[in-house]
Amino acid sequence: MIVRLTYLSFLPNNLVQAKQIYHDEVVPTVRKQKGNIDxxxxxxxxxxxxxxxxxxxxxxxxxDAYHSSGIYRDLVNKVKKDFAKDPVLKVYVSESILEHA
Known part of the structure; x- marks a missing residue:
């Protein structure tokens, strides 16, 4: 399993709007992507x-397909005006405990 963490700092006056866009637009779009778990x-x-x-x-x-499709960038751009600074993406692999048993 791959975990992608994007660290976001929002402008205080734009926080409510940014969270609304995330929940209304980002979450449904990402969850429709092939292989998305959460x-x-x-x-x-x-x-x-x-x-x-x-x-x-x-x-x-x-x-990788999600990231390279341009969807990630399009979604980031929806809330770009709300950022206090540029987001930082970090990617991790999560190994199953059962793989080591």
């Missing part, structure tokens, strides 16, 4: 921390 926005408990867009994918090929 898509959610993690909200920080400390207001000084960043939000995290978390998506999980069945395979690296699925995650």
């Amino acid at each position: 898509c959610r926005l993690l909200e920080p408990m400390d207001n000084n921390d960043e939000y995290i867009s978390l998506t999980t994918w069945e395979t690296k090929a699925d995650a």
